[in-house]
Amino acid sequence: MKNEDNDILYMHMQASERFVLFNGLSFREFTCSLPHGLNSILLLKHQYDGGDYNLNVLLESVSSDNITKLLKEDVRAYGDFCWIDFEEADSLEELEGRELAELLYVAHTKNHLDPPFFRKMNNQFVYLAQDDGWFNKIYFRSISTYYKMLGNLIPSKLESLKAERTWLGIRKKKELPTIPLDIISSLAPILAEGLVFSFRHVKFTRAKIEIPAWIVGDYLNMDEMHDDFIGRKVQGPDAFITFQRKEKVWESVINTTLYK
Structure with a gap:
């Protein structure tokens, strides 16, 4: 089961370690x-042949100006796709052996020392993917950026x-604004438990759009996560994010019984 339709989004946030596990998030979606904008990136594991080879670290990089070319690639087909961003090109020349060893370790194990x-x-x-969109582990310097x-x-x-639901797939004028930071941060307690947003179960009415979410737990094996979600979704959602169309505001609702 490969979530080919990309119609669920699983996230398990480990705020203390500053990483989030994802299923249903692609490199393109993340970047956009x-x-x-995304800075230049150092490719740690990949199959991209359009990068610039650096003789100090013996790895390829992609400048911020060329990220758009990489976005056109089918990075999911690479298998492992791992990278770290960097601010200045000169920083690659300054990296020493121990730092390079740490980078190679995190790309190989998808874990950190x-x-x-x-x-x-x-x-x-630090972006660590296996079959991009299926298993992604992303470290964030700032959880607020997440x-x-x-x-x-x-x-x-x-x-x-x-x-997709519009006749011939013709896009109408964008309706939906960004969800405010306070609405997303209100979900932190259940994001830390492992949460699935199901876009296949979104309800569209004239008054609102309602996205349901279920707590499924902490998974590294995404096949097991999908199996658990299939069992969990027969029960009522644990939370919703809703968009009130008339007022053009976002709201979050968490089942209060979760905290009893």
Whole structure:
């Protein structure tokens, strides 16, 4: 089961470790949902042949100006797709053996020894994917950046879903604004438990759009997560994010029985 339709979004946030596990998030969706553009990136595991080879680290990089070319690639077909962003090109020349070893370790194991944020690179992310969109582990220097990314991602997924339901897929004028930071951050307690947003169960009415979410737990094996979700979805959702169309406001509702 590969979530080919990309119609669920699973997230398990580990705020203390500053990473989030995802199923249903692609590299393109991630990049296009960031509150700021993506810096240049150092490719740690990939099959892209359009990068610039660096003789100090013996790895390829992609400049911020060329990220759009990489976005056109089918990175899911790479298998492993891992990278770290960096601010200045000169920082690659300054990396020493131990730092390179840490980078290679995190790409190989998809885990860290020390927090994978490097002063020389001033990186904001470490992106570790296996079959991009199926299993993604992303480290965020700032968890608020994750919240902001999610606030852009969910409306984007909904707009795509609305376009599919429109005759001939013709997109209408964008209706949905970014979800405010306070609405996303209110979900932090259940994001930390492992949450699935189901876009296949979104309800569209004239008054509102309602996205249901279910707590499914902490998973590294995404096949098991999908199996658990199939069992959980027969019960009522644990939370909703709703968009009130008339007022043009977002709201979050969490089942209060979760905290009793």
